[in-house]
């Protein structure tokens with residue numbers, strides 16, 4: 001059984017008291033996430049990605065349809081707390097998710113809420129800070145850290161809760177390239193070494209390389225889904241809903257339009273380079289390219 | 292320019308004063324205040340000044356830093372002193388004009404009030420300089436905990452304080468940024484009368500408030516998704532422990548109060 005199952009999920013933001021209408025942000029979303037999977041969710045602004053994320057950890061209760069996490073029904077209020085423990089959330093703005101004025105105190109926040117005994121909290125906090133490479137900063141004030149470092153602290157804060165899945169809602173949107181690289185590296189490491197299930201919402205195609213499944217959202221629905229090569233090769237369909245394919249695929253697509261016989265499914269820059277070289281029949285031997 | 296604010300700042304250190312339990316330090320501060328207001332003679336003030344100076348010395352806090360921190364409060368001190376000079380009743384009139392009388396009692400009272408206030412504020416600053424804000428809120432929460440039985444929201448209060456402390460630097464930074472942005476567009480915050488300056492601040496306050504509310508919203512969501520549901524069933528990573536040194540310090544505090552009551556209560 002998948003770890004997370006979403007069936008015909010609908011969600012409408014209730015109407016404002018001072019007029020305005022209810023807004024249906026999700027219109028029948030179905031997906032499933034297996035334990036240990038790395039899933040990417042793409043979609044342009046307002047397509048409902050964050051709303052979906054909020055439904056995955058019971059922050060929002062579905063208007064219709066069903067969300068189940070680890071066999072627990074997310075619509076049942078009795079499960080809310082356990083679901084939040086199982087599915088951690090990392091948000092876009094690192095400043096607005098750090099609670100305490102000392103790094104280690106912030107990381108301790110979730111286990112403290114869970115009522116974990118103090119020595120165990122200490123152990124979890126140290127382990128989480130080591131995992132994200134922020135152990136040396138444990139006694140620092142968060143506001144003096146860089147954006148990338150703050151986001152790593154935020155990840156540690158979720159890790160200390162010992163969740164089985166972490167949902168990242170555009171975790172790199174406010175970071176510089178260096179911070180982005182660090183954070184994406186940590187996300188991959190969490191999946192590969194700690195076996196944490198990952199749901200990554202992002203605008204950056206390159207961050208989705210190496211994921212197991214991609215869901216592309218549009219207007220509150222899932223428009224395209226499948227493995228990265230299945231999804232990203234549908235260049236025209238993606239463009240029609242405002243999403244650019246990864247640069248590698250765009251390049252290959254352009255070459256194909258120009259009449260060069262290359263496959264579209266070479267996603268990483270290395271694969272893409274090999275495909276182009278192949279098409280031109282001039283494969284450079286590895287020994288030559290080394291210098 | 293906003294970064295110079297030292298109010299409520301903490302200077303990390305490893306002295307005995309730093310290592311005392313925050314509850315001990317809170318209790319000692321209260322003892323110090325009580326003693327300060329109980330003292331009525333000049334030798335009493337000298338004694339309290341000695342107590343303050345030895346505490347400052349033990350904490351290795353720079354005396355100059357402490358004095359500088361009094362600057363923002365200077366106005367309040369002067370105001371109180373002036374009130375005291377003019378409105379203390381007495382019969383030893385030194386000068387008299389219109390409805391005001393300056394009496395010897397008034398001058399003495401004003402001088403004493405100034406000493407008291409300065410020492411009072413210096414003492415409380417010493418508390419915040421040597422205790423991390425987090426430890427301080429933990430201490431306050433722990434002291435107020437028994438009141439939870441009568442539904443006093445001790446945990447909520449402590450959480451609010453620690454979040455406020457966490458966001459003060461963030462909001463100061465943001466204010467700085469907004470101000471520079473407005474200055475770059477020709478806004479002027481440094482000249483003109485009070486009304487003009489207040490008006491110039493409006494374009495800063497509005498975006499600041501908007502962003503503060505957005506932050507509050509996002510923080511609340513982040514806290515809930517990290518399983519926050521109030522103080523019930525919550526544990527702490529660092530639990531407060533009273534050590535022998537805390538009891539010794541408390542005994543010393545009690546001794547200071549007793550000494551003041553025994554020796555320095557005679558009215559001048």
Ligand SMILES: Nc1ncnc2c1ncn2[C@@H]1O[C@H](COP(=O)(O)OP(=O)(O)OP(=O)(O)O)[C@@H](O)[C@H]1O
Nearest residue numbers: 013023024025043044045046047048049050051052
């Ligand atoms: N609290 C709310 N109340 C009412 N409508 C909302 C609320 N939050 C979001 N919406 C609306 O729901 C729709 C989907 O929003 P959502 O935040 O899920 O989009 P998103 O895909 O995460 O976009 P972005 O890429 O900008 O983060 C948007 O049209 C938005 O205006």
Ligand SMILES: [Mg+2]
Nearest residue numbers: 049050051169
């Ligand atoms: Mg979003």
